Amino acid sequence: MTETSLPPLLLVGCGKMGGAMLAGWLERGLDEAVVVEPHAAAVAGFAGRVTRVPDPASIPAGFRPGAVVLAIKPQEAAATLPAFARLAGPETVFLSIMAGRAIGGMRAALGGEAAVIRAMPNTPAAVRQGFTVACPGPGVTAAQRALADRLLGAIGEVAWVEEEGLIDPVTAVSGGGPAYVFLLAELLEKAAVEQGLPADLARRMARATVAGSGALLAASAESSAQLRINVTSPKGTTERALAVLMAPEAWPAALSRAIAAATERSRELAG
Numbered sequence: 001m002t003e004t005s006l007p008p009l010l011l012v013g014c015g016k017m018g019g020a021m022l023a024g025w026l027e028r029g030l031d032e033a034v035v036v037e038p039h040a041a042a043v044a045g046f047a048g049r050v051t052r053v054p055d056p057a058s059i060p061a062g063f064r065p066g067a068v069v070l071a072i073k074p075q076e077a078a079a080t081l082p083a084f085a086r087l088a089g090p091e092t093v094f095l096s097i098m099a100g101r102a103i104g105g106m107r108a109a110l111g112g113e114a115a116v117i118r119a120m121p122n123t124p125a126a127v128r129q130g131f132t133v134a135c136p137g138p139g140v141t142a143a144q145r146a147l148a149d150r151l152l153g154a155i156g157e158v159a160w161v162e163e164e165g166l167i168d169p170v171t172a173v174s175g176g177g178p179a180y181v182f183l184l185a186e187l188l189e190k191a192a193v194e195q196g197l198p199a200d201l202a203r204r205m206a207r208a209t210v211a212g213s214g215a216l217l218a219a220s221a222e223s224s225a226q227l228r229i230n231v232t233s234p235k236g237t238t239e240r241a242l243a244v245l246m247a248p249e250a251w252p253a254a255l256s257r258a259i260a261a262a263t264e265r266s267r268e269l270a271g
């Protein structure tokens with residue numbers, strides 16, 4: 001392994017998020033991965049590039065992953081994790097992306113001594129534009145943290161926090177954030193059709209507008225508020241729309257409530 005190459009990975013769960021990360025890592029040159037996933041169809045898009053096994057007992061005997069990425073549903077953690085305890089050791093870091101699941105509970109299920117990092121990525125990882133916030137658990141070495149940072153950095157931006165409780169609001173904001181943006185595209189398309197635009201044009205416009213705005217935001221040094229102001233001509237059309245959306249009881253209140261609800265759900269999932 002060179003300084004820039006990715007270590008052999010064991011991915012546990014190759015659903016929507018595990019699959020998105022794997023796509024990003026393969027694009028970045030990951031060349032050895034074993035995927036524990038009961039559904040062959042979930043891994044079909046990666047055929048020939050990874051080894052799928054249906055359960056932990058089928059992991060090749062000599063396989064020594066640098067990282068075990070836990071991408072199963074939080075509700076499956078208690079039943080699933082003990083089978084991976086044998087992999088715990090200085091050469092292997094466990095990287096959990098499960099919403100809510102606390103580091104302490106995961107370490108207990110992994111035998112008590114495992115090095116566990118709790119992280120919250122998002123699905124733009126599939127195109128290496130993800131954003132992940134990670135928190136190291138007790139006993140994570142500098143080398144293990146550096147390895148996780150390299151892995152997560154290969155699929156987008158990474159930020160670290162030392163306080164695990166911060167991962168709950170992170171889950172609500174950036175973990176689930178793409179869903180809110182895709183909802184915006186859905187609603188923009190619907191509203192366009194309501195104003196008489198043809199359905200296919202409405203769909204193209206909504207997608208391109210959200211994607212183009214995201215690209216501009218990424219490329220610009222201006223604040224998101226300034227980019228909004230740049231669109232809003234005095235006494236023009238956008239001003240009328242924003243008067244509806246920015247009314248205190250409209251988007252500002254709805255988004256605050258939505259993020260508070262998701263944060264609370266993340267705390268509940270600690271279980």
Ligand SMILES: NC(=O)C1=CN([C@@H]2O[C@H](COP(=O)(O)OP(=O)(O)OC[C@H]3O[C@@H](n4cnc5c(N)ncnc54)[C@H](OP(=O)(O)O)[C@@H]3O)[C@@H](O)[C@H]2O)C=CC1
Pocket residue numbers: 012013014015016017018019036037038039042071072073074076080097098099120121122123175176
């Ligand atoms: N989706 C997202 O945008 C994000 C998700 N996450 C987190 O990622 C995790 C996965 O979410 P998501 O990808 O959406 O969920 P999915 O259900 O799409 O993926 C989980 C996959 O793991 C499979 N699976 C179930 N049990 C096992 C097992 N014992 N061993 C291996 N694989 C198993 C599931 O099969 P089956 O369907 O039969 O259960 C499924 O294919 C969750 O903990 C979630 O909180 C984090 C950030 C963002």
Ligand SMILES: O=C(O)[C@@H]1CCC=N1
Pocket residue numbers: 099171175176
């Ligand atoms: O909805 C969820 O619970 C997961 C965590 C963040 C995004 N998806």
